Amino acid sequence: MLSQPQRRISERALPVWRITGVIITLLFLSLLGGIIGLSIVFDWPVWISVVASILFLISAYVDILLFPHLRWKHWRYEVREQEIEIQRGIFVIKRTLVPMVRVQHVDTEQGPILRKYNLATVTIATAATVHGIPALDVDEAEEMRHAISRLARVAEEDV
Amino acid sequence: MRFLGWRGWQKKMSDPKRLHPIAAVIRFLKSLKEAILPLVLVLFFGGNGSGFGFWQVIGFSVFVIVSLIYGILTWLRFTYRVENGELRIESGLFVKKKRYIPFERIQSLDFSEGILQRPFGLVKLKVETAGSSGSSDAEAVLTAIKKSEALAIQDMLTSIKHTGIVEAKEVKQQDQQVIYKMTPGQLIVLASTSGGAGVVISGALAFILQFDELIPYDLIVKEFKGLISNGIMFISIVVFLVLLLAWVVSVFLTMLKYADYTIKKVEDDIIISRGLLEKRQLTIPLSRVQGILVTENILRQPFGLCSVYLESAGGSIEKNASSKALLLPLIKKNQLEGLLSPFFEEYYFNPEMVPAPRRSLRRYMFRSFILPISIIILALVFFRPWGYFSLLLIPIAALSAYLQYKDAGWNLQQQQLTLTFRRVVKHTIFMKKNKIQSLSMWRSHFQDNLSLATIGASIISGPGGSGGTVKDLESKDIIKIYDWYKYQG
Numbered sequence: 001m002l003s004q005p006q007r008r009i010s011e012r013a014l015p016v017w018r019i020t021g022v023i024i025t026l027l028f029l030s031l032l033g034g035i036i037g038l039s040i041v042f043d044w045p046v047w048i049s050v051v052a053s054i055l056f057l058i059s060a061y062v063d064i065l066l067f068p069h070l071r072w073k074h075w076r077y078e079v080r081e082q083e084i085e086i087q088r089g090i091f092v093i094k095r096t097l098v099p100m101v102r103v104q105h106v107d108t109e110q111g112p113i114l115r116k117y118n119l120a121t122v123t124i125a126t127a128a129t130v131h132g133i134p135a136l137d138v139d140e141a142e143e144m145r146h147a148i149s150r151l152a153r154v155a156e157e158d159v
Numbered sequence: 160m161r162f163l164g165w166r167g168w169q170k171k172m173s174d175p176k177r178l179h180p181i182a183a184v185i186r187f188l189k190s191l192k193e194a195i196l197p198l199v200l201v202l203f204f205g206g207n208g209s210g211f212g213f214w215q216v217i218g219f220s221v222f223v224i225v226s227l228i229y230g231i232l233t234w235l236r237f238t239y240r241v242e243n244g245e246l247r248i249e250s251g252l253f254v255k256k257k258r259y260i261p262f263e264r265i266q267s268l269d270f271s272e273g274i275l276q277r278p279f280g281l282v283k284l285k286v287e288t289a290g291s292s293g294s295s296d297a298e299a300v301l302t303a304i305k306k307s308e309a310l311a312i313q314d315m316l317t318s319i320k321h322t323g324i325v326e327a328k329e330v331k332q333q334d335q336q337v338i339y340k341m342t343p344g345q346l347i348v349l350a351s352t353s354g355g356a357g358v359v360i361s362g363a364l365a366f367i368l369q370f371d372e373l374i375p376y377d378l379i380v381k382e383f384k385g386l387i388s389n390g391i392m393f394i395s396i397v398v399f400l401v402l403l404l405a406w407v408v409s410v411f412l413t414m415l416k417y418a419d420y421t422i423k424k425v426e427d428d429i430i431i432s433r434g435l436l437e438k439r440q441l442t443i444p445l446s447r448v449q450g451i452l453v454t455e456n457i458l459r460q461p462f463g464l465c466s467v468y469l470e471s472a473g474g475s476i477e478k479n480a481s482s483k484a485l486l487l488p489l490i491k492k493n494q495l496e497g498l499l500s501p502f503f504e505e506y507y508f509n510p511e512m513v514p515a516p517r518r519s520l521r522r523y524m525f526r527s528f529i530l531p532i533s534i535i536i537l538a539l540v541f542f543r544p545w546g547y548f549s550l551l552l553i554p555i556a557a558l559s560a561y562l563q564y565k566d567a568g569w570n571l572q573q574q575q576l577t578l579t580f581r582r583v584v585k586h587t588i589f590m591k592k593n594k595i596q597s598l599s600m601w602r603s604h605f606q607d608n609l610s611l612a613t614i615g616a617s618i619i620s621g622p623g624g625s626g627g628t629v630k631d632l633e634s635k636d637i638i639k640i641y642d643w644y645k646y647q648g
Contacts, residue, residue, distance in 0.1 A: 002638055002641065002642075080646070082646035083645065083646045089601075091603055091604065092601050092602070092603040093601065093602055093603070094599055094600070094601045095599060095600050095601075095641070096597055096598065096599040097597060097598045097599075097641065097644050097645060098596075098597045099597075099644075099646065102596045102597065126596040126597055126617075127472065127596055127619040128596040128597070128617040128618055128619045128620070128625070128626070129596055129597045129617045131597070
């Protein structure tokens with residue numbers, strides 16, 4: 001079996017993803033409230049509310065606890081001189097190789113939640129695809145952006 | 160005109176010029192065409208049902224006049240010129256727009272002659288630039304210019320591309336080389352096996368189904384037997400004829416579209432020209448080719464026929480197609496190598512494909528059955544007796560899964576990765592290592608248990624990406640491909 005890429009993303013990614021999960025859960029909660037409300041008003045059978053509540057609880061568990069944990073556990077990356085390797089996934093693990101020669105530009109970006117935790121996302125674009133590494137420490141992300149754009153400039157065609 | 164020196168042209172071409180006035184007409188017709196649906200809705204459903212009212216006629220006339228004026232003004236404001244090695248276009252009615260396109264940035268020129276352009280010896284010239292900005296805005300369209308001018312622009316483009324300097328260049332006729340010309344027979348086969356054929360099959364099916372339904376009817380109402388069967392026969396025949404007509408029309412249109420299909424090689428460009436009423440010409444620089452895609456649909460596969468597309472970097476080549484350029488609409492698969500090898504020397508066209516292992520069939524089956532099974536359950540629960548028809552999905556899903564499994568495969572040959580896979584149509588994509596933008600592999604817990612994995616490679620194709628993904632291959636093989644792509648320090 002191939003060895004995994006070595007570096008992990010920041011552990012602060014977990015609270016960020018959990019907050020996102022809570023926001024989604026709140027949206028679902030209002031939906032659930034709507035369904036229960038309608039069931040009472042229109043005398044719908046009870047099982048509809050029960051099923052909706054169960055689905056809500058499952059999605060809350062999955063979005064807030066399970067997925068962030070699995071996602072963090074599987075997220076790995078490595079920036080080498082000639083290529084970038086990324087591994088990600090929840091159930092299906094995807095590994096991607098991006099040669100430095102193919103890199104067109106690198107961006108860092110930061111949403112409000114990421115900013116609060118002093119994190120940033122690095123986005124690497126080739127002419128055909130875009131790859132993001134989420135939740136890196138801001139300094140690390142800056143450094144990576146510089147490193148990649150420097151390496152991408154000097155990387156040579158090997159064919 | 161065409162053989163005038165570049166100096167002579169330069170003087171003339173740097174003056175701002177308008178398009179041929181027919182461009183105003185085309186613009187006008189285009190705005191009419193765009194408005195036709197809302198107009199029809201307003202005319203027929205907006206009124207009180209008693210025909211066209213006074214206000215509707217007024218509104219319609221105002222609209223026509225405004226579009227006409229708009230067309231003329233747009234035409235008046237649109238100028239183009241060639242200056243300092245750039246194509247400079249200025250346009251805009253309210254907001255003035257200037258677009259300067261350096262010749263080096265131009266990827267290809269696309270000529271087409273519409274019905275309105277032809278009588279005046281005009282062409283529509285589409286200028287495509289590299290899709291770096293990714294938007295369709297990155298290109299320019301000169302709706303109606305003289306053919307000689309379009310050719311002059313093309314000559315200029317070739318000379319700049321090759322020398323980097325703006326200078327005159329005689330057109331070398333001897334460099335032209337016809338690679339391929341479609342024969343009338345091929346054209347007929349192409350037209351009759353394209354999408355339109357599906358219509359005929361569904362027509363025939365409907366016809367047969369109608370016959371089946373005759374039987375219970377006969378038993379139940381004997382006295383109306385003649386009448387009803389005649390009625391149904393009549394309807395069946397009419398339906399069939401309508402479908403047949405639709406098919407004939409589609410065959411006819413396809414034939415018009417692909418008539419006179421010729422591929423030429425001029426220096427380092429491939430030039431495809433086609434069409435009878437509307438002549439189209441498409442230039443693809445060989446150096447921009449990112450990969451070669453061969454597709455076989457289910458009607459053509461048994462006859463060993465396929466279509467060949469070039470995936471090329473650069474703007475939108477054909478608006479509707481996802482920037483794949485159709486190179487050969489229809490060709491015998493075994494002729495492929497002989498025809499293409501001279502122009503794509505570094506490609507291997509007959510690699511021996513390694514298939515997916517037997518144990519991956521069950522995963523193909525599983526994937527293929529998820530949706531049909533849920534549909535069948537719903538149909539059986541809620542729509543009995545008719546719901547039973549949903550059981551027909553089972554053999555269809557099984558067959559499609561089996562075909563997908565059978566057509567999955569990969570091959571590595573030196574610098575080339577070849578992937579085959581089937582969505583609906585079988586795809587074979589030939590990619591060179593130095594054109595692959597990124598490579599990914601996927602594996603899930605279930606795949607791990609069976610030592611299977613999925614591979615995907617991305618290449619540039621127009622503004623976005625393209626590529627291929629093959630599911631559930633031997634994981635050892637996938638790692639081999641992954642290692643091949645990895646930098647060998």
